[in-house]
Amino acid sequence: MRIGILGNGNMAEALGTHWVRAGHRVRIGGRAPDKAAELARRIGAEGAGTLADVAGFGDATLLAVPYGSALDVVRAAGTALEGRVLIDCTNPVGPGFLLTTDGGPSAAQRIAEASGARVVKAFNHCADSVWRLAPPAVPLCGDDEEALETVRTLVRDIGGEPLDAGGLERAGLLEATTAFLIGLWLSGQDPRAMLPVPPTAV
């Protein structure tokens, strides 16, 4: 499929590399098109351009910019993202590992509202190094079944396993869980220790 990636940083590289290898047509969009072109060259993507160029390209589009700029980026795309499958991997996490969404709608819901796209929250809960090397199960939150099916395919294409995690109204839980996990990891604790499998679940 055609995949547009908005952003040319770590997440763009981590996921874009897998998707190029899986045979997808990937284009990288950046606010500095020379940086986008450099990433496209490095991972073997078919091309690069401005954010606006790439917003209108994908059967699926990955939004891989900081949450603080995400709403401006999708608004700047005008109608180009309307109705498209938009994967939101942003983490609205600020000082103290608290959410910058301040108890209001989730980042994913705000991005959906600002873009008119069919947003699926995914790939936000692990670091880019994990996506590069050992992709785990990937919780997906979204309201559009066709969009979810597209993203399930893209999860399997990176070697992960999709987990259906409910509608977009649950994306805020995933964002908060991730903020909590990041806080634990970065304070030297291992959050995997708090999630034993209940005997009745196996």
Ligand SMILES: NC(=O)c1ccc[n+]([C@@H]2O[C@H](COP(=O)([O-])OP(=O)(O)OC[C@H]3O[C@@H](n4cnc5c(N)ncnc54)[C@H](OP(=O)(O)O)[C@@H]3O)[C@@H](O)[C@H]2O)c1
């Ligand atoms: N890295 C991780 O481990 C990880 C894991 C899960 C989720 N995420 C989320 O994924 C998203 C991308 O993270 P990343 O690690 O890939 O970040 P990154 O390496 O810092 O790259 C950020 C990208 O966003 C662009 N950007 C920054 N400010 C912008 C603005 N005002 N307008 C337009 N573009 C802007 C940057 O452009 P320039 O290159 O021109 O500066 C760059 O292409 C974030 O929302 C982050 O929370 C990250």
